[in-house]
Amino acid sequence: MKKLVKNVKALIIGIVSIVVLIIISFGVWYSASISPISKNEEEIEITIPLGSGTSNIASILKQNNLIKNKIAFKIYVKLNQVSDFQAGTYYLKQNMNLKEITDMLKTGIMHDPNQFSITYLEGKNFRWLAKKIAEITNNTQEDVISVLENEQYINTLIEKYWFLTDELKNENIYYALEGYLFPDTYALENKEATVEEIFEKMLNRMEDILKEYKDEINNSKYSVHEILTIASIIEMESMNDEGRKDVSSVIYNRLNTNMAIQSDVTTYYAFKVDMGERDLYQKEINTYNPYNTRGPNMEGKLPIGPISSISKKSIEAALNPNNTNYLFFVADKNGKLYFTKTDSEHNKIVSELKSQGLWLEY
Numbered sequence: 459m460k461k462l463v464k465n466v467k468a469l470i471i472g473i474v475s476i477v478v479l480i481i482i483s484f485g486v487w488y489s490a491s492i493s494p495i496s497k498n499e500e501e502i503e504i505t506i507p508l509g510s511g512t513s514n515i516a517s518i519l520k521q522n523n524l525i526k527n528k529i530a531f532k533i534y535v536k537l538n539q540v541s542d543f544q545a546g547t548y549y550l551k552q553n554m555n556l557k558e559i560t561d562m563l564k565t566g567i568m569h570d571p572n573q574f575s576i577t578y579l580e581g582k583n584f585r586w587l588a589k590k591i592a593e594i595t596n597n598t599q600e601d602v603i604s605v606l607e608n609e610q611y612i613n614t615l616i617e618k619y620w621f622l623t624d625e626l627k628n629e630n631i632y633y634a635l636e637g638y639l640f641p642d643t644y645a646l647e648n649k650e651a652t653v654e655e656i657f658e659k660m661l662n663r664m665e666d667i668l669k670e671y672k673d674e675i676n677n678s679k680y681s682v683h684e685i686l687t688i689a690s691i692i693e694m695e696s697m698n699d700e701g702r703k704d705v706s707s708v709i710y711n712r713l714n715t716n717m718a719i720q721s722d723v724t725t726y727y728a729f730k731v732d733m734g735e736r737d738l739y740q741k742e743i744n745t746y747n748p749y750n751t752r753g754p755n756m757e758g759k760l761p762i763g764p765i766s767s768i769s770k771k772s773i774e775a776a777l778n779p780n781n782t783n784y785l786f787f788v789a790d791k792n793g794k795l796y797f798t799k800t801d802s803e804h805n806k807i808v809s810e811l812k813s814q815g816l817w818l819e820y
Contacts, residue, residue, distance in 0.1 A: 491530030495523060495552040502552070506563065508545040508577065508642050515543055515563065524550050524559065531556060540564060545643040546575045574646040576656065580769040581693050582641070583727065584633035587767070591656060596649050605653045606634045619661055621668050621675075625683040630748045630762050632730075637686045637764020640664040667770055674777050683763065689776035690764035694723035694733075697793030699771055704797050706779035708787050716758035717785065719751040727765035728753075790816040 504522050506515060512535050516528040525531050534540070534556045543563045550559060576594050578587055588602035605611060609627065612634050616622045626634040639660035646656070668675070668682070675682055688709055696702045712719050726733055728749035729742045746753045748762035784797040786804035790811050798804045 488530060488533065491525075491527040492534050492556040493526075494555050495526060498552040500551065501549040503547060503549055505547045505643075506543065506545050508579075510543065510545065512543075519550075519559065522550075524552060524554070525556065535560065545577055547643070547645050574648060574651070575643050576646060577643040578639060578641045578660065578767055580641040580772075581766050583732075583766050584636045584639075585730070586732075587639065591653065594649070595646070595651050595656075597653050602653050603633070605657070611654070615657075615661070619665060620672075621665065621682045622661075623681065623683060625681065625763070628762060632749075632763075635661075637690045637766065637768055638664055639767060640667055641767040641769065667773065671773065671777055678777070684760055685773070685776050686764045686768060687760050687762075689768045689772040690766045691719070691721050691723060691761070692775050693768050693772040694766050695721060695787070695789070696772070696775075696795070697789065701787075701795040701797075702771060702775035703778065703780040704782060704784060704795065705787060706775040707782040708784045708797065710779050711783070711785055713758055713760070715785070718756045718758075719760070721751050724749050724751040724761045724765060725753070727761070792816070 502522050502524060504518055504524070506518065510518070512532055513528075516525070516531040519525040519531065520528050538557075538560075540560045541564070543560075548562060550562065574594060576590060578590070584603075584606075588599045591597055591602050592599045612626055615635075616624065616626065622638065626638075635657065639657065640663040642660075642663055644656065644659045644663075675685060678685065680688070688706065691709060692702050692705050695705050709719055709721075711717075722738065723733065725738055725743055725747075728747040729738075731738070731742075742750075743752045744754070746755055749765065750756065751759070751761060782797070783799050786798045786801070787795050788804065788807055788811070789795050796807045796811075798807060
C-alpha cells in the first residue's frame with residue numbers, strides 16, 4: 459500500500475513537473491515571440507485593407523517581417539482583448555513590440571506625420587462622407603455637397619468614366635455620386651486635398667471594381683445605375699454576407715411581378731433620416747418620393763438612385779441573385795434574415811420575432 463501511495467505521489471509530481479515545464483516553455487516562447495524582430499529603425503509601409511480581421515492582419519505583419527509569429531500575435535490580441543483595428547496605411551518598424559504595433563493599428567495613428575487618409579465605410583451615405591471629409595481636410599460639408607451641384611463638373615466625370623451616365627443628372631437625385639464612390643481607405647497628401655481629388659480616387663477604385671463585371675453589366679437588361687441602386691439596397695438590408703443573394707432575389711422577384719419593393723431603408727433615405735436616428739412616421743411611409751419604395755406609385759419600380767456606398771459583395775449579389783421564389787424577408791435584432799414566399803408566412807415570422815424579443819426596434 460505504501461509503495462502504491464509512493465508511486466501515485468511520484469506520478470503526480472511527474473505530471474506537475476511536466477505541466478510546469480510546458481508553462482515555462484510556453485512563457486519563454488511567448489515572451490520571445492512578442493518582442494521586436496530586431497533593432498532596425500527603418501520604416502516599413504503596410505496597408506491594412508478595410509474589413510481585415512486578426513488573421514489577415516497577422517499575415518500582413520508577418521509578410522512584412524514585422525512580427526515573429528502569427529500565432530503569438532493572435533494570442534496577444536486575444537489575451538489583451540485588442541479590437542477595433544483601423545484600416546489604412548501605416549509606417550511600422552522592426553524594433554516595435556506587439557503592444558506598440560497594436561496600439562497604432564487600433565487607434566489609426568499613422569507613424570508618418572505627413573500621411574493622411576480617409577476611410578469611407580460600406581453602407582454609409584453621402585451625407586456621412588461629406589461630414590467625414592470635413593473632419594479630415596480643410597473642406598467644409600457645404601464644399602463637398604456643392605461640388606456635386608456643379609453640372610459642368612458632373613459632365614466632365616461622365617465623359618471620363620464609362621459607368622457614369624446622364625442618369626446622374628436627374629433633378630430628383632439628391633447627390634449625383636451616391637453609390638458610385640467605392641468604400642475603402644484612401645491616402646491623402648495633406649489636409650489641403652480637394653474634394654475633386656478625393657472623388658477621383660474613389661471613382662478610380664470603383665472603375666477597378668466594375669471593370670471585372672463590365673460584360674455582365676452590358677448584357678443585363680438593367681443599366682449600371684440601376685444595378686448599383688439594387689446593390690445599395692442589398693448593402694443596407696444585409697448586415698452580414700450571408701443572405702445578400704437571397705435579398706437580391708426578393709428585389710428582382712418583386713420587380714418582375716410588378717410589386718413594390720417596400721424596403722424601409724429606401725424610406726429612411728428618402729426623408730434623409732439615418733438608420734437608428736428615429737423610427738419612420740406613417741406619414742413618411744405613405745408619401746410619394748422617387749426614393750421611397752414603401753410609398754404610393756412605386757409598384758415594379760426601383761428608387762431613383764443608390765442610397766449608400768456599396769461593397770463588392772453587394773455588387774456581385776445584384777448581378778447574380780439566387781434563384782428563389784421569395785417575395786418577403788425580415789431581419790431580427792441580431793441581423794439574421796428570414797425569407798418567405800407569402801404574406802401569411804412573413805407575418806408569422808414577424809409575430810414570432812416579437813414574441814421572442816428578437817424584433818428590431820430603433
